[in-house]
Amino acid sequence: MSVMTSSATRPGSIASPPGTGGEATLPEAIPTRILMKGNEAIAEAAIAAGCDAYFGYPITPQAELLEWMARRMPDEGRVFVQAESEIAAINMALGAAAAGARVLVSSSSPGISLMAEAMSYMAGSRLPVVLVNVMRGGPGLGSIGAAQGDYFQATKGHGHGDYRVPVLAPSSIAEAIDLVGEAFLIAERYRTPVMLLADGIIGQAMEPVVPTFRSIPRTPADWTLDGADGRAPRVVRSLHLKPEDLELANDVLQATYREIEAAEVRWAGEELADAEIVLVAYGTAARVARTAVERAREAGLRAGLFRPITLWPFPSAALAERTRDARAVLSVELSAGQMVEDVRLAIEGRVPVFHHGRTGGMVPSPDEVVAAMRHAWATTSGGTR
Amino acid sequence: MSTPLAAPPRLIYQKPALLTSQPTHYCPGCGHGIIHRLLAEVLEDLGVAGRTILVGSVGCSVFAYDYLALDAVESPHGRAAAVATGVKRVRPDHVVFTYQGDGDLAAIGTAEIVHAAARGERITVIFVNNGIYGMTGGQMAPTTLVGQATTSSPRGRDAVTTGYPLPVTEMLSLLPGVAYAARGSVADPGAVGRTKALIRRAFDVQIEGTGFAIVEILSTCPVGWGMTPVEAMERLANEVVRTYPPGVFVDRGRGVTPAMPAPAVAARPAAAERATPAERPVTEG
Numbered sequence: 294m295s296v297m298t299s300s301a302t303r304p305g306s307i308a309s310p311p312g313t314g315g316e317a318t319l320p321e322a323i324p325t326r327i328l329m330k331g332n333e334a335i336a337e338a339a340i341a342a343g344c345d346a347y348f349g350y351p352i353t354p355q356a357e358l359l360e361w362m363a364r365r366m367p368d369e370g371r372v373f374v375q376a377e378s379e380i381a382a383i384n385m386a387l388g389a390a391a392a393g394a395r396v397l398v399s400s401s402s403p404g405i406s407l408m409a410e411a412m413s414y415m416a417g418s419r420l421p422v423v424l425v426n427v428m429r430g431g432p433g434l435g436s437i438g439a440a441q442g443d444y445f446q447a448t449k450g451h452g453h454g455d456y457r458v459p460v461l462a463p464s465s466i467a468e469a470i471d472l473v474g475e476a477f478l479i480a481e482r483y484r485t486p487v488m489l490l491a492d493g494i495i496g497q498a499m500e501p502v503v504p505t506f507r508s509i510p511r512t513p514a515d516w517t518l519d520g521a522d523g524r525a526p527r528v529v530r531s532l533h534l535k536p537e538d539l540e541l542a543n544d545v546l547q548a549t550y551r552e553i554e555a556a557e558v559r560w561a562g563e564e565l566a567d568a569e570i571v572l573v574a575y576g577t578a579a580r581v582a583r584t585a586v587e588r589a590r591e592a593g594l595r596a597g598l599f600r601p602i603t604l605w606p607f608p609s610a611a612l613a614e615r616t617r618d619a620r621a622v623l624s625v626e627l628s629a630g631q632m633v634e635d636v637r638l639a640i641e642g643r644v645p646v647f648h649h650g651r652t653g654g655m656v657p658s659p660d661e662v663v664a665a666m667r668h669a670w671a672t673t674s675g676g677t678r
Numbered sequence: 679m680s681t682p683l684a685a686p687p688r689l690i691y692q693k694p695a696l697l698t699s700q701p702t703h704y705c706p707g708c709g710h711g712i713i714h715r716l717l718a719e720v721l722e723d724l725g726v727a728g729r730t731i732l733v734g735s736v737g738c739s740v741f742a743y744d745y746l747a748l749d750a751v752e753s754p755h756g757r758a759a760a761v762a763t764g765v766k767r768v769r770p771d772h773v774v775f776t777y778q779g780d781g782d783l784a785a786i787g788t789a790e791i792v793h794a795a796a797r798g799e800r801i802t803v804i805f806v807n808n809g810i811y812g813m814t815g816g817q818m819a820p821t822t823l824v825g826q827a828t829t830s831s832p833r834g835r836d837a838v839t840t841g842y843p844l845p846v847t848e849m850l851s852l853l854p855g856v857a858y859a860a861r862g863s864v865a866d867p868g869a870v871g872r873t874k875a876l877i878r879r880a881f882d883v884q885i886e887g888t889g890f891a892i893v894e895i896l897s898t899c900p901v902g903w904g905m906t907p908v909e910a911m912e913r914l915a916n917e918v919v920r921t922y923p924p925g926v927f928v929d930r931g932r933g934v935t936p937a938m939p940a941p942a943v944a945a946r947p948a949a950a951e952r953a954t955p956a957e958r959p960v961t962e963g
Contacts, residue, residue, distance in 0.1 A: 346768050372767045376760065377793040384757040384790070388733065388764025391751040392772075396764075414754050518749040518765070520772055522728025528743045530752040 326501040331466045331491065332357035334502060335399075335425060338473035340365055341506030344423075345394040346372035348382040350404060353437045354493040355427035358399045379404035383411040383424070390420040391529040393517030395477060399425035401493075402443050403434065405451065412486055413452025416546070417531030419516075421480035423473070425489045427496035428627075430654035438654020439493035439577055444631035447490050448605040455543055457550050459483075459557060460604040462490045462575040466500040472602075474507045479557060481512035483549050490604060492627065493654070494577045550606075558611070559602035564590065565615045568597025570666055573612065573636050574625040575601050577656065582625045585662035596666060604632070609639035616644050621669040625662055626650045645673050694718035696727055700744050705812075707907020709864040709897030710738060713806060714745050716874045720881055721748075721773075730773040733762040733801075735787075737779035738812045756787030759794035762801045773884060775802040781811045784820040784846045791846070795890045798855025802880045803892040805847070808899040809918065816902035820844040823921055828902070843921055847894040851927035851936045857889030859928040859936075863896035865915035869924070879929065888931055896922055 329337075336358045339347070347366055349359040359375065366373035372389070376382035379400050386396045400408065405426045415422055428443050430436030447460045459479050463469035472489055480487040518527055533539035564586060565571065574582035579600045589596040599615055601608050616622050622644050624633035633648040640646055649665035651657050657665075696718035704710045721727045732748045734740060736755035743750035753761040758776040766774040783791050783805050794801065810828055811817040817830040821843050825834045851859040858880055862873030873895055880891040896918055898910035905913060928936045 346764070348764065374763065374767060374797075377789055380757070381760040381763075381790055381793065384754065384760035385764035385767070387753070387757075388751060388761035389768045390764075391761075392731065392765045392769045394764075394768035410754050411757070414752070418752065518731050518751060519769065520727075520729035520731065521747065521749045526743070526747050526749050528750045528752070530743070530750075532740060532752055 324503045326503050328499045329466060329502050329504070330357055330499050331469060331495045331497065332427065333361045334466050334470050335473055335489070335491070335496075336361040336365070338470040338506050339397045339423070339477075340369060340371070342474045342477050342509040343395055343511070344371065344397045344477075346374075346386070346389045347397050347399075348374050348376055348385040348389070349399050350376055350379045350382050352379075352401045352404045354429055354439075354496050355399050355401050355425070358425065358427070358496070362397075379407040380411070383408040383422075386422045386424075387411055387415055387418075387420060390415070390422045391418070391518050393514060393519060395481070395511075396422050397425065398422060399427065401427045401429045402431050402440075405443060405446065409446075409451035411452075412458065413450075413454050413456065414531050415486045416452075416456035416458060417454060417542070418529050419484040419546075420486065420529065421477075421484055422486045423476040423480055423489060424486060425491065428490065428492040430652065436654040437493060439495075439627060439656060440652065440654055441492060441576060441578060441627040442629070442631070442652065443490070444604065444626070444628060447488050448607070448635070456546060457553075457605055458486050458488050459553055459606070460488045460490050461559070462602060462604050463495060464576055464579045464600060464602075466495060466498065467502045468602075469495060470502060470506065474509045477509045478512075479553070481514070483553055484516075485549065485553075490576070492577050494656070554606040557603060558606050558608045560608040560611055561600045561602060562615060563598045563600070565597040565599060567595050569595040569620045570670060571597050571599050571616045571619045571622050572625055572662070572666070573599045573601070573622060573632070575604060575632065576627075578625045578627050581657055581659055581662055584659035585625075585666065588659055588663050589666055592663075594666065594670065601632070607635045607639065609635070612636065612639045613641070613643075616640055619644050621673045622646045623662075623666055623669050624648045625657070625665070627656060628652060645669070647672075694722050696722055696747050698745055698747050702745055703741060704738065705899075705901045707898055707900040707910050708738070708812075709808065709895070710742075710806065712864045712870060713804065713873075713895055713897065714742065716870070716877050717777075717804065718746060720874065720878045723878070724881055724885070726773045726881070726885070729771065730775070731765055731769070733758045733765060733774060733776045735776065735778040735782040736813075737782050739777055739779060739806065740813070742777050756782050756785070757790055758782065759787060759790040759799070759801070759803065763794050763797070763799050766799060766801050770800070773802070773881065775804060775881070775884075777804045778806070779812070780805070780807045780809065780819045780821040784844050788846075792850070792853075795850045795853050795856050795892070798857070798889040800884055800887050801890065802884045803890070804877070804880075805892055805894040806897050807894050807922065808897040808902070809843070810899045810902040812899045812902050816899070821846075821922070823918065827904075845922070847892060847927060850890075850892060853890075853936070855890050856892070856928050856936065857930045858883040858891035860892075860926040861894040861896065861922060861924045863914055863919060863924055864898070865896070865911050865919070869915070872924070876926070883929075883931065886931060894922070896924070
């Protein structure tokens with residue numbers, strides 16, 4: 294599909310991202326838009342943001358991100374290494390971040406599992422690293438289709454120990470570009486790994502984007518390793534053998550997480566004001582849900598969409614508030630039901646919560662989601678709409 | 679009649695400034711103390727301590743950063759060579775070295791050390807081999823000798839079920855990316871002096887930027903071996919070196935070449951250089 298052609302033949306309108314069904318009028322100046330593949334757009338956004346080093350390993354469906362970095366990073370005088378494994382890649386990132394570099398790593402579900410150990414070490418050592426997970430079907434070797442089965446892994450902690458990692462979930466390629474910059478800012482502001490959680494469709498799709506790739510300012514750091522010349526040595530560590538010392542270190546982490554929860558929650562909503570049934574969905578599932586909301590409204594069912602953008606910190610307070618007057622809540626996921634648990638926790642039993650999901654790389658159709666909405670409606674009100 | 683004043687004492691040796699005053703936790707007779715001192719002396723002799731970054735590992739030496747006054751980063755177990763790769767790639771003008779035991783480097787870290795060496799990362803690896811897992815209580819290591827009793831080979835290492843000691847430095851010396859590979863020991867003062875020269879050369883190679891440098895240092899674990907410190911040093915000198923002979927296996931800069939030469943480059947040309955379809959011969963029919 295060539296959006297640029299359709300723009301040229303229909304002056305005065307821009308085609309909105311697929312699945313929305315809506316159109317927006319063109320502003321005075323027509324911004325140039327280019328078709329970009331999600332994986333490549335994320336890579337270019339990182340380069341523009343000032344990423345110093347990329348470490349990765351090929352895995353479908355994100356190999357194009359690594360390949361784009363292989364071509365572009367040496368052009369820019371930055372570091373690129375294709376490591377021997379995801380374990381090596383994430384540990385290279387750990388070292389580079391300790392030495393003060395802005396670092397990106399990307400992988401997909403099975404590779405993220407390999408990185409779990411290093412995530413725990415990076416969280417404990419307070420290292421800023423941005424990790425992109427282009428989710429695929431699981432468990433195990435699974436499939437290469439889009440899935441959201443890594444929500445638990447991303448939000449409940451991939452590795453051992455008491456830590457959280459901010460998780461940003463784009464729903465379009467344009468949003469992914471924007472969130473790459475946000476990810477670096479959050480990582481450096483709070484000294485924490487940050488995960489950008491995409492899926493195989495966002496990674497592989499091509500969409501028109503306005504190529505405004507932001508340069509992201511550096512956060513000053515007084516803890517990085519560059520040789521103890523003329524100052525006391527610095528040690529980047531997560532080992533604190535004395536329980537009293539480790540508790541203090543954990544207290545610092547927890548205080549940081551409270552700050553992040555207070556300041557970094559992000560979400561978007563559509564047609565929530567009078568919604569009787571609220572869909573909760575993120576990423577690619579949110580695009581299907583958006584179309585389902587429109588079709589339901591056309592059929593007279595007042596539906597709305599609550600779209601978390603940060604999966605941790607989860608927008609619990611906003612979700613509870615926006616669903617207060619709803620009859621039912623339906624969580625739509627490309628999984629057997631993971632985010633729905635956080636939805637239930639947020640809603641605390643005030644409103645019935647349902648789940649509709651597909652696994653294996655399957656994506657529900659909007660009509661399938663509408664049918665799930667009707668089922669939820671029928672179950673809660675006793676009637677049919 | 680008073681005797682003439684003796685000449686003031688002449689300082690001929692002192693603790694290197696890079697060694698902190700922190701008492702070490704190492705056991706009596708452990709080789710780590712000696713090796714830390716050699717490192718401190720070499721880095722001071724080279725005048726590079728101010729731009730050196732230590733990449734630590736997991737083992738008895740995990741606290742090396744408390745004893746050496748250097749910027750340091752902890753690595754997960756086995757990953758030091760990958761962590762050091764990340765550090766050196768973003769700070770190529772710094773001196774980056776790993777300090778790893780035999781479990782960290784030759785068991786769980788085997789992939790990372792092989793590939794760092796294969797890539798020719800300009801790092802220095804200090805590989806302390808005492809043939810046992812000291813920190814966790816004396817279990818068998820990949821470098822434990824056949825017949826050696828450990829807590830996980832209580833009847834002595836049996837080659838039939840657990841194989842043979844791994845000669846990592848010999849294996850790595852085959853790789854074209856390795857510019858220096860040597861083995862020494864701390865068994866006696868002569869050996870210690872020769873090992874210091876190996877360590878010095880391994881850092882020189884990094885500064886010259888010619889490739890990967892590794893020094894394996896045979897060391898002791900009196901508690902794990904069930905011996906006195908003196909017995910442990912004697913075992914090192916008389917038994918261990920027969921399986922792990924000291925020597926210089928590779929020193930490219932000085933013409934000590936490895937067994938396997940670097941392969942001749944005959945790669946597939948990049949896309950722009952390949953013949954276009956119009957230039958390929960057209961066959962009839």
